[in-house]
Amino acid sequence: MTDADDALAIAEVRLTPILVADPPLLNTQGVHQPYTPRLIIELTTEGGATGLGETYGDTKYLDLAQPLATALIGRSVTDLNGLPALAAEVCGDSSPSSQLRSSRGDPNAATGADAVDAGGLRGVQTAGKLRLSVLSGFEVACLDAWGRAAGLPVHALLGGKVRDRVEYGAYLFYRWAQHPGGRGERDDWGAALDPVGVVAQARRFADTYGFTSFKLKGGVFPPAREVAAIRALAAAFPGRPLRLDPNGAWSVATSLRVADALRDVLEYLEDPASGTDRMAQVAAGLRGAGPDGGRRRAGLPLATNMCVTTFDEIAEAFTRDAVQIVLCDHHYWGGLRRTRELAAVCRAFGVGLSMHSNTHLGISLAAMTQVAATVPDLVHACDTHYPWQTEDVLTERLAFRDGRVDVGDAPGLGVALDRDRLAALHRRWLADDGGLRDRDDAAAMRRADPGWTAPAVPRW
Numbered sequence: 001m002t003d004a005d006d007a008l009a010i011a012e013v014r015l016t017p018i019l020v021a022d023p024p025l026l027n028t029q030g031v032h033q034p035y036t037p038r039l040i041i042e043l044t045t046e047g048g049a050t051g052l053g054e055t056y057g058d059t060k061y062l063d064l065a066q067p068l069a070t071a072l073i074g075r076s077v078t079d080l081n082g083l084p085a086l087a088a089e090v091c092g093d094s095s096p097s098s099q100l101r102s103s104r105g106d107p108n109a110a111t112g113a114d115a116v117d118a119g120g121l122r123g124v125q126t127a128g129k130l131r132l133s134v135l136s137g138f139e140v141a142c143l144d145a146w147g148r149a150a151g152l153p154v155h156a157l158l159g160g161k162v163r164d165r166v167e168y169g170a171y172l173f174y175r176w177a178q179h180p181g182g183r184g185e186r187d188d189w190g191a192a193l194d195p196v197g198v199v200a201q202a203r204r205f206a207d208t209y210g211f212t213s214f215k216l217k218g219g220v221f222p223p224a225r226e227v228a229a230i231r232a233l234a235a236a237f238p239g240r241p242l243r244l245d246p247n248g249a250w251s252v253a254t255s256l257r258v259a260d261a262l263r264d265v266l267e268y269l270e271d272p273a274s275g276t277d278r279m280a281q282v283a284a285g286l287r288g289a290g291p292d293g294g295r296r297r298a299g300l301p302l303a304t305n306m307c308v309t310t311f312d313e314i315a316e317a318f319t320r321d322a323v324q325i326v327l328c329d330h331h332y333w334g335g336l337r338r339t340r341e342l343a344a345v346c347r348a349f350g351v352g353l354s355m356h357s358n359t360h361l362g363i364s365l366a367a368m369t370q371v372a373a374t375v376p377d378l379v380h381a382c383d384t385h386y387p388w389q390t391e392d393v394l395t396e397r398l399a400f401r402d403g404r405v406d407v408g409d410a411p412g413l414g415v416a417l418d419r420d421r422l423a424a425l426h427r428r429w430l431a432d433d434g435g436l437r438d439r440d441d442a443a444a445m446r447r448a449d450p451g452w453t454a455p456a457v458p459r460w
C-alpha cells in the first residue's frame with residue numbers, strides 16, 4: 001500500500017438517523033407522516049477527507065447500515081466494486097424471495113406481486129432491495145470523500161459531466177392544509193384537492209422554481225377527477241410536459257381509459273397498473289387500436305419506478321415491452337455507478353430514462369444532480385421532492401434556477417454539513433416514541449380515518 005492508498009482508507013463512519021418535516025401529501029396508500037426518517041452517513045478517511053451520504057432512515061435500513069458501517073473501517077473509499085459483495089456478506093440474507101411488508105396495524109396488507117412498500121410506493125419490497133438502498137448511501141459518501149481528497153467533483157469520478165445544469169420537474173401532490181390533529185409543522189401551501197388547487201400549486205412551483213414540467217401524484221381520487229386535474233394543467237400550461245402517476249392503483253381497463261382521455265397531453269403515464277404483467281397488458285392495449293376503431297393510441301409511453309427497480313426485473317419487463325421509460329433512482333439501484341449501468345441497459349433496449357425521487361434532503365439532491373449530469377440519455381426532467389422539504393442538514397440549500405440545478409465543479413458533492421441542524425433533527429428522532437421512525441402512509445391516514453387500510457390493487 002502506498003501512502004496515498006492509506007490516506008483513502010476509511011477511519012470512521014458516523015450514522016445519524018433524523019426525522020425531517022414532511023407535509024401532508026396524499027398518495028394511494030394514505031398520507032405522508034408529519035416527520036419522515038432519513039439516515040445521514042458521514043465517513044472520514046485516514047487522510048482526513050470527509051464524505052456525506054443520505055438514504056432511507058426507517059428501522060429496517062438502520063439495521064443494515066450499522067454492520068456495513070463497521071465493516072467499512074480500513075477499506076478504501078475507492079473500493080466501490082467491492083461494496084456489493086461486502087454488503088451481501090455483512091447485511092444478511094437478501095434472496096429476492098425474502099419479501100418484506102410492514103404496514104402497522106393493517107390486516108389487509110397485500111403480499112405477492114401486488115405488495116407495495118409501505119414507505120415509498122416502490123413495488124414489491126425485498127431484503128435485497130433494502131440492501132441496495134443502504135449501500136447507495138455509503139457509495140455516495142465514498143465518492144464524496146474520494147472527490148474531496150482528489151480535488152475532483154463526483155461527476156468527474158463518474159467519467160465527467162455531459163451537461164452543466166440538470167432539469168427537475170414540479171412534483172404536484174393532492175394535499176391537505178395540515179396534518180390530522182394539527183401535528184407537525186404547518187406550511188403556507190394550503191390544501192390542493194381539486195383541479196383549481198392543483199393548478200395553483202403548479203403555478204407556485206413554476207413561479208418560485210422555474211419548473212416547466214409537471215407530475216401529478218395520482219391514485220388518490222377516482223380517475224375521472226385526476227383526469228380533470230391533468231386537463232386543467234394542460235389548459236393552464238399549454239404544451240408543457242405532464243405526467244400522471246397513480247402508483248399502480250388502476251386496472252388494465254381503467255389505465256387504457258385514462259390513456260385515451262389524456263394521450264394528447266401526457267409526456268408519459270407512470271405506473272398506471274401494478275406489476276409487470278398488468279403493465280405489459282396496458283402497453284399492448286396502447287399499441288392496439290383505440291376505442292374509436294382506426295386511430296391507434298401509440299405514442300404514449302409507460303414509465304415505471306415500481307415494476308422495474310432492480311436488474312433482476314429488467315429482462316421480463318423489457319422483453320415484453322411493458323415499459324418504455326424507467327425512472328432511475330440511485331437509492332433503489334445501489335448507487336450512482338449502478339445508475340449509469342442501468343442507463344446502459346436501457347440504451348441497449350431502446351428504453352428511455354427519467355429519474356424518480358422519494359422524500360429526500362440536499363445531500364441526495366446533490367448526488368442525483370451529479371449522476372444525472374453524466375448520463376446523456378436522461379432527457380426527461382428529473383423528479384424531486386426537495387421543494388417540499390423545508391428542513392435540511394446543509395449549511396446552504398441547493399437552488400433551482402429555471403427549474404434546474406447547476407452541476408458544480410467543487411470537490412466531491414460540493415455540499416457542507418450543518419452540524420447544528422443535524423443534531424437538532426437527530427434530537428427529534430431520539431425524542432420520538434417510535435411512531436414516526438418508520439414511514440407508513442397508511443398508518444398516518446388512520447389518524448384521519450381510523451378504518452383506513454392500504455387499498456388493494458387495482459383500486460379502480
Ligand SMILES: O=C([O-])C(=O)C[C@H](O)[C@@H](O)C(=O)[O-]
Pocket residue numbers: 025026027119120121122217245247305356357358359
Ligand atoms: O414516483 C413515485 O412513485 C414516488 O415518488 C413514490 C413516492 O413515495 C410518492 O408517491 C410519495 O412521496 O408519496
Ligand SMILES: [Mg+2]
Pocket residue numbers: 245247270271304305306356
Ligand atoms: Mg412513480
